Amino acid sequence: MLELRNLTVRYDKHLALDDVSLTLDKGETVVILGANGAGKTSLLKAMAGVVRADAGSQIVLDGAPITGLRADQVTNAGIALVPEGRGVVGLMTVEENLRLGANPKRARAVEAERMELVFDIFPRLKERLGQYVRTMSGGEQQMVAVGRAMMSNPDYLLLDEPSLGLAPIIVTDMFKALARITQTGVGLLIVEQNVRVSLKHADRGFLLEAGRITGSGTSAELLDDDAVRHAFLGGNS
Numbered sequence: 045m046l047e048l049r050n051l052t053v054r055y056d057k058h059l060a061l062d063d064v065s066l067t068l069d070k071g072e073t074v075v076i077l078g079a080n081g082a083g084k085t086s087l088l089k090a091m092a093g094v095v096r097a098d099a100g101s102q103i104v105l106d107g108a109p110i111t112g113l114r115a116d117q118v119t120n121a122g123i124a125l126v127p128e129g130r131g132v133v134g135l136m137t138v139e140e141n142l143r144l145g146a147n148p149k150r151a152r153a154v155e156a157e158r159m160e161l162v163f164d165i166f167p168r169l170k171e172r173l174g175q176y177v178r179t180m181s182g183g184e185q186q187m188v189a190v191g192r193a194m195m196s197n198p199d200y201l202l203l204d205e206p207s208l209g210l211a212p213i214i215v216t217d218m219f220k221a222l223a224r225i226t227q228t229g230v231g232l233l234i235v236e237q238n239v240r241v242s243l244k245h246a247d248r249g250f251l252l253e254a255g256r257i258t259g260s261g262t263s264a265e266l267l268d269d270d271a272v273r274h275a276f277l278g279g280n281s
C-alpha cells in the first residue's frame with residue numbers, strides 16, 4: 045500500500061498542499077479531482093520525489109517511509125510518474141523512449157519481457173517502434189509516455205491528466221488500457237479534470253480544493269455528490 049500522511053508542500057510562502065492524507069492499494073484506481081491550481085500536480089510531484097514535502101509529511105510504501113527520496117530512488121522503489129505534457133522525447137523513436145524507461149534495478153522481468161507487456165497493452169506501439177515520437181498523434185504520444193513508465197516495472201503508476209488534449213474516443217481507449225494495467229496488479233493514482241470519464245474507470249476518488257482534501261468516496265458516491273456535481277458536472281446534470 046502507498047500512503048500519504050499529512051503531506052504538505054510549499055513554494056516559498058505559497059501553501060500548495062495542506063495536510064493531505066490518502067491511501068492507494070495495488071490493483072486499484074484512485075482519482076484526484078480538482079480545478080486548475082488545486083494542487084494536483086504538486087501532489088504527484090511530491091510523491092515522485094520531484095518536489096520536496098514539508099517537515100511532518102510522510103510518504104509510506106508498504107510500511108517503509110520513502111519521504112525525501114530522490115526521483116530515481118522513488119522509481120527504484122516501484123513508483124513511476126507519467127507527467128503532465130507526457131515528458132516523451134520527440135526526437136527519439138518509440139523504441140528508444142521505451143528503453144529509456146527500463147530500470148535494471150527493478151529487473152524482475154528482463155527488458156524484452158517488459159516490452160512485450162507494453163505491446164500487449166498498446167499494440168500500436170509495436171507497429172510504430174521506429175517512428176519518431178514527435179511525428180505521432182497526441183494519443184499515441186500518451187501511449188509512449190505510459191508505456192515508458194511501465195518499462196520500469198512499477199507497483200504504482202502516477203498519472204497527471206492522461207486525458208488532457210485528447211479526443212473523447214481516444215480518452216476512452218486510454219482508460220481501457222489503464223484498466224488493463226490495473227489487472228496486472230499495478231495501483232493507479234490519476235489526477236484529472238475529466239471527471240465523468242475518470243470516475244467511470246476509478247474505484248475511489250478524492251476532491252482537492254485549494255490544496256486540501258474536501259471530499260472522498262467511491263466513484264458512484266462522488267458522481268452522486270452535490271458538491272462534485274456543482275463544481276465539475278454543471279449543476280444537476
Ligand SMILES: Nc1ncnc2c1ncn2[C@@H]1O[C@H](COP(=O)(O)OP(=O)(O)OP(=O)(O)O)[C@@H](O)[C@H]1O
Nearest residue numbers: 055058059060078079080081082083084085086087
Ligand atoms: N514551482 C512553483 N513555484 C511556485 N508556485 C507554484 C509552483 N508550482 C505550482 N505552484 C503553485 O501551487 C499551486 C498548485 O499548483 P499545481 O500545479 O499543483 O496545481 P494543479 O491542480 O496541478 O493545477 P493545473 O490543473 O492547472 O495543472 C498553484 O497556485 C501554483 O501556482
